[in-house]
Amino acid sequence: MTSRLAQLSTQLTTMASRPDIHLYTTQTPNGIKISITLEELGLPYTVHKIEISKNVQKEPWFLEINPNGRIPALTDTFTDGKTIRLFESGSIQQYLVDQYDKDYKISYPRGTREYYEVNNWLFFLNAGVGPMQGQANHFSRYAPERIEYGVNRYVNESRRLYGVLNAQLEKSTSGYLVGDKCTIADIAHWGWVTAAFWAGIDIEEFPALKAWDDRMLARPGVEKGRHVPDPHRMKELSKNPEEMKEQAEKSRAWVQQGMAADSKK
DSSP states (O other): HHHEEEEHHHHHHHHHHHOOEEEEOOOSSHHHHHHHHHHTOOOEEEEEEOOOGGGGSHHHHHHHHHHHHHHHOOEEEOOOOOOOOSSHHHHHHHHHHHHHHHEEEEOOOTTTTHHHHHHHHHHHIIIIIIIHHHHHHHHIISSSOOOHHHHHHHHHHHHHHHHHHHHHHHOOOOSSTTSSSSHHHOOOOOOOOGGGGGTTTGGGHHHHHHHHHHHHTTSSSHHHHSSSOOOOOOOOOOTTTHHHHHHHHHHHHHHHHHHHHHHOO
């Protein structure tokens, strides 16, 4: 009996300490997908802004959380009462809904058709849209010299992937990627799609995707989560070519410095 009571006490203590979420992030498409997920779930969390331009993400303490030295990363108290680390945005999103989305606000029950369809689109983003658009951003904005082959290769592939998303949304009766609601698949894509212009893509070419972008932006969780840890200004930036140029020049400098530092390791 005493052993049972002790075990119950430990379980209750663990439950009381959960969630204890610490989000390590900065203002990027991958970063805001986690803060938006947390806001959509209504979970409390502590934000730690990571100054990636100063290579804070390469410091030893951060590498203990994410050995790859990238944001976002997250820690929480796990069911055993010990700290668990999460890195890679898709992995973090899956953890959050597995652990905390018991009412299936932005996910579907494990084993259902919709559950696997969400995974399809989540991996589509993490293996397709994100990497391709990231490279389009690099060759269009951050490379020290303009290489047309690189620009065309990644911008065109990103546009092709946008076409796939647009076709999926044209068939949707809910206006979201999977089933009858917004899910982590939609959240994962939004930070990238809403910044299409930065990669040289005109979202007006994709009407269903443009309507989805506006629909996502109207969600309170998206509106709140997109401003973590700093104001999200992509919409304003898209209307100011001079500021776009200044921002690209500033970012180009630290991107090139980071590449040079990584090449020496």
